[in-house]
Amino acid sequence: MKQVLLPDVMTADELAAYLRMSVETVQRWARYGYGPPHVRCGRSLRWRREDVETWISSGGDQAA
Incomplete structure (x- = not known):
């Protein structure tokens, strides 16, 4: 069985x-x-850690 690696x-x-x-602010x-x-993901929201860190590095100004 092949292992699937999901992003953090x-x-x-x-x-x-x-x-x-x-x-509430995040939502x-x-x-x-x-x-x-x-x-x-269905009714849930998820954030990739890599995207969050990139967003922070850019000053946190860019829109999603």
């Missing part, structure tokens, strides 16, 4: 803790197209 992803709770912000950013790029 974060939930809204994990991203909020990582950025030291509220979950609002996603809703209005701001913040690090995200992907939707």
